[in-house]
Amino acid sequence: MLAGLAWRNLWRQPRRTLLSLASIAFAALVMVFLMSFQLGVYATMKENVLRIVDGFAQVQPAGYRENPSLRKTIDAPGPIIARLRTVPGVGAVAPRTMGFAIVSSGDKSFGTAVFGVDPAMEPRVSRLNHTIVNGRYLKAGDENAVVIGKRLARNLDVKAGDTISVLGEALDGSIAADVLTVVGIFDTGTREIDRQLAEMPLARFQATFAMNDKVNTLAISGNTLADVDSALGAIRRSIANENLKVQNWQALEPGLDGAISLDFNTSMLWYTSLVVIVVFIILNTLLMSVLERTREFGVLLSVGMRPAQVGIMVWLELTFLALVGLAVGIAIGDAVTLVVAHYGLELPGTDAIFSRWGLPGRLFPRLSLVSMLSAPVIMGLSIVVAGIFPYRHVDQLEPISAMRESL
Amino acid sequence: MNRTGWFFILAMLAPMAFAAPDPTHLIQAAFDNWRGKSSYTEVTMTVHRPAWERQLSMQSWTRGNEDALVRFVKPAKDAGNATLKVGGDMWIFNPRLNQVLKLPASMMAQSWMGSDFSYNDLAKANDVLTEYTHKLLGSEEQDGHTVYTVEALPKPDAATVWGKQVLTIRDDGVLIGEDYFDQDMKLVKSMRTTKVGPLGGRQYPVSMTMKKVDTEDAWTRISFEQGRFDIDMPDALFTRANLRNPRDFGLGRQ
Numbered sequence: 122m123l124a125g126l127a128w129r130n131l132w133r134q135p136r137r138t139l140l141s142l143a144s145i146a147f148a149a150l151v152m153v154f155l156m157s158f159q160l161g162v163y164a165t166m167k168e169n170v171l172r173i174v175d176g177f178a179q180v181q182p183a184g185y186r187e188n189p190s191l192r193k194t195i196d197a198p199g200p201i202i203a204r205l206r207t208v209p210g211v212g213a214v215a216p217r218t219m220g221f222a223i224v225s226s227g228d229k230s231f232g233t234a235v236f237g238v239d240p241a242m243e244p245r246v247s248r249l250n251h252t253i254v255n256g257r258y259l260k261a262g263d264e265n266a267v268v269i270g271k272r273l274a275r276n277l278d279v280k281a282g283d284t285i286s287v288l289g290e291a292l293d294g295s296i297a298a299d300v301l302t303v304v305g306i307f308d309t310g311t312r313e314i315d316r317q318l319a320e321m322p323l324a325r326f327q328a329t330f331a332m333n334d335k336v337n338t339l340a341i342s343g344n345t346l347a348d349v350d351s352a353l354g355a356i357r358r359s360i361a362n363e364n365l366k367v368q369n370w371q372a373l374e375p376g377l378d379g380a381i382s383l384d385f386n387t388s389m390l391w392y393t394s395l396v397v398i399v400v401f402i403i404l405n406t407l408l409m410s411v412l413e414r415t416r417e418f419g420v421l422l423s424v425g426m427r428p429a430q431v432g433i434m435v436w437l438e439l440t441f442l443a444l445v446g447l448a449v450g451i452a453i454g455d456a457v458t459l460v461v462a463h464y465g466l467e468l469p470g471t472d473a474i475f476s477r478w479g480l481p482g483r484l485f486p487r488l489s490l491v492s493m494l495s496a497p498v499i500m501g502l503s504i505v506v507a508g509i510f511p512y513r514h515v516d517q518l519e520p521i522s523a524m525r526e527s528l
Numbered sequence: 529m530n531r532t533g534w535f536f537i538l539a540m541l542a543p544m545a546f547a548a549p550d551p552t553h554l555i556q557a558a559f560d561n562w563r564g565k566s567s568y569t570e571v572t573m574t575v576h577r578p579a580w581e582r583q584l585s586m587q588s589w590t591r592g593n594e595d596a597l598v599r600f601v602k603p604a605k606d607a608g609n610a611t612l613k614v615g616g617d618m619w620i621f622n623p624r625l626n627q628v629l630k631l632p633a634s635m636m637a638q639s640w641m642g643s644d645f646s647y648n649d650l651a652k653a654n655d656v657l658t659e660y661t662h663k664l665l666g667s668e669e670q671d672g673h674t675v676y677t678v679e680a681l682p683k684p685d686a687a688t689v690w691g692k693q694v695l696t697i698r699d700d701g702v703l704i705g706e707d708y709f710d711q712d713m714k715l716v717k718s719m720r721t722t723k724v725g726p727l728g729g730r731q732y733p734v735s736m737t738m739k740k741v742d743t744e745d746a747w748t749r750i751s752f753e754q755g756r757f758d759i760d761m762p763d764a765l766f767t768r769a770n771l772r773n774p775r776d777f778g779l780g781r782q
Binding site for chain 2: 299
């Protein structure tokens with residue numbers, strides 16, 4: 122009965138109610154869109170950076186992340202890879218080896234991280250093959266082939282078709298030396314990768330560095346980063362018996378994680394201010410309406426309604442207002458977000474900053490439960506809690522004095 | 529002699545008997561003992577790892593502080609690999625590539641020939657003398673010798689590999705040990721002389737073991753089998769041409 126009364130009360134003043142609804146709905150809309158946009162940009166950023174080389178997660182020998190070394194190996198990767206591929210959310214698993222070696226051409230030589238990769242699997246984890254600017258990426262059947270970064274190629278003064286020497290230390294402590302033909306040069310836009318990375322076929326790497334079938338890491342990818350992130354537990358269980366560790370994206374790219382956290386914390390400040398302002402505006406409107414209706418409440422009390430019931434009625438009005446406003450806001454916010462997510466948003470003049478984080482020129486928001494609900498839920502809770510104030514005001518009314526008051 | 533006279537003589541003698549040696553001179557003495565004006569040595573290096581152990585034989589030539597050449601002769605898999613140091617630069621020759629590579633600066637901290645020595649240990653061995661300030665920490669008696677402990681801290685503005693080094697040096701210049709600390713003053717690795725014996729007419733640390741602190745059951749031992757010191761060495765020995773195509777200068781087996 123109280124609920125029915127509260128609902129009818131709302132529509133006795135349609136203009137005021139609609140205005141309140143509009144302000145709540147608009148605030149919810151803005152928050153849903155902004156959060157979807159921000160989280161969407163973060164997700165793109167993370168996926169693009171991780172897709173260059175790292176993968177969305179990696180399985181590594183214990184202690185490898187802290188101090189990568191050719192000697193820390195996964196000795197029988199075959200069954201582990203097979204097991205990992207059955208984990209839901211895992212799209213592809215690419216085995217890799219990595220050693221530090223001297224790469225040289227003529228009288229120029231540079232220290233470089235040399236990866237051994239499976240030419241068939243690697244493109245399913247890393248987009249390096251899409252960044253080739255000269256020649257081609259590795260392909261199945263390649264033997265003495267290598268692809269190197271643009272800056273390394275410039276430093277060595279080589280182009281596709283030239284040969285380079287690789288000199289490093291093999292797993293058994295002997296010298297690993299090989300002469301390889303540069304089949305392609307990649308340009309990822311990330312300075313460190315373009316300057317210090319070379320990839321050669323896994324089998325050749327394992328032969329040159331005396332590794333037999335051993336590998337150093339398994340790079341994992343999936344449809345989205347979120348898919349792989351939620352599969353981490355299952356991945357961990359599937360390698361529980363080995364002395365291996367799963368590294369999530371934060372562990373692989375701590376710099377990116379830090380940048381995102383900092384940026385997100387800053388914007389949380391803005392979101393919080395927005396919520397506070399909206400809640401105060403709503404509360405103000407409601408308090409005004411309660412003060413206006415003191416006489417009406419006096420009548421209700423004198424016909425036998427208890428003060429607490431009147432208070433609950435007022436609180437219900439506020440709650441309905443919030444629920445309807447937020448629902449409308451979420452609906453419109455979702456619609457706007459989905460439209461922008463389809464077409465993308467172009468921010469001119471930001472290419473330079475964006476390419477540093479692997480971002481494309483056009484940005485896309487991503488609607489998720491978090492971006493859709495977190496801000497509205499917080500707003501709703503704040504309004505519902507703030508409803509205590511009008512409730513207490515009404516609760517203290519005396520029927521006679523209330524009827525005489527005002528007017 | 530009267531009392532004043534005795535006192536005078538004692539006062540004269542006291543500083544000679546009790547004076548602490550100059551720490552820089554101690555390190556210089558250790559270097560002089562280690563390689564003289566020039567040296568030729570035949571060395572066996574044992575690299576021990578939990579999973580395997582391997583022995584490499586090498587010949588080594590040094591001249592002054594700056595020039596050094598090391599050539600591996602055994603095992604067959606590594607024979608012919610050679611490292612040349614001239615001044616601050618290092619070159620590597622690999623017979624399979626048949627090529628001389630200049631060692632890039634970024635690789636200096638990497639392991640040398642799979643051992644617990646880094647290229648820096650070879651290239652910048654001299655730094656402890658020139659780029660660090662030295663302080664005598666103490667001394668103790670050991671097998672009839674006095675062994676001094678010297679602390680070496682980087683000079684201001686010096687770009688050094690280590691944050692601190694502590695050397696223990698015997699009074700006759702034999703190096704007994706060297707501890708390497710990082711910039712946080714944490715011990716990274718230690719070298720210990722495990723045997724002192726005659727080599728090329730001098731007492732010499734003929735067997736030394738290098739061990740990193742954070743690894744278990746992994747170490748590198750170098751044992752000196754032959755040694756000749758203070759012999760004339762031609763300039764052509766320490767050249768890239770000789771690195772690639774060894775010539776016999778009559779200085780050890782080439």
